[in-house]
Amino acid sequence: MCAPSAAPPAATPAFDPAALRFDANGLIPAIAQDHATGEVLMLAWMNAESVARTLDTGRVTYWSRSRAAFWVKGESSGHVQRLVELRVDCDRDCLLVLVDQTGPACHTNRRSCFYTAVREGAEVEIMAPLE
Template sequence: MENALLAAIRFNADGLIPCIAQQHDTGEVLMMAWMNRDAVAETLATGRVCYWSRSRAALWRKGETSGQVQTLHDLRLDCDGDTLLALVHQQGVACHTGRRNCFYRALRDGALVDIAAPLVPPETLYRA
């Protein structure tokens, strides 16, 4: 029997759904990424958040190369069935730039500026 959540999701024409990751205990919005059916199923089965990487055309298990893992606390579907909200525990930083979250740029006095500095140098996150 198919999972009720998976059955209710309205994937787009590419088989994807946007997923917002939010820190479960503080409400901090961390990032947005895409999931396909396999990513949702794996996330629900393992409790470790898995996304679909459009650039790599492959499943992307958050933290597999950086160590900055997201553990799932709850996965919610919006009223239209076309956006997911993952309440997570973020280990370390969520952004590939080394910042806590991906929303570090804001409009200030007509200019787009960085409002948060990297906490971790990106090159240390992705050692080859």
């Protein structure tokens, strides 16, 4: 005799970027992290549309505050960030963008924008630019 079938799983609600908690400028901080190593690569900003574009295309898209325009990471440099997973923090006011990073993430040609440490009261560069 066959075992009774289990109840179907409950439907997962669709993600709505508009349900995030954006600041007064309509922006939310987004921390890019290498999905394989856990290395923090950079922090940038997103708005609801850049979140939606990232999810639609798989290419991480930020909002450039200085240019007031969308910025697809790697569009001009070739240092592409491919979305692996988007995570929302508990307050819904910050994003963690797990990426597959091609080349350096920082415009200074370093793997990470966090290449300076404060050690014993002094700033110390802990990461050289990539060759």
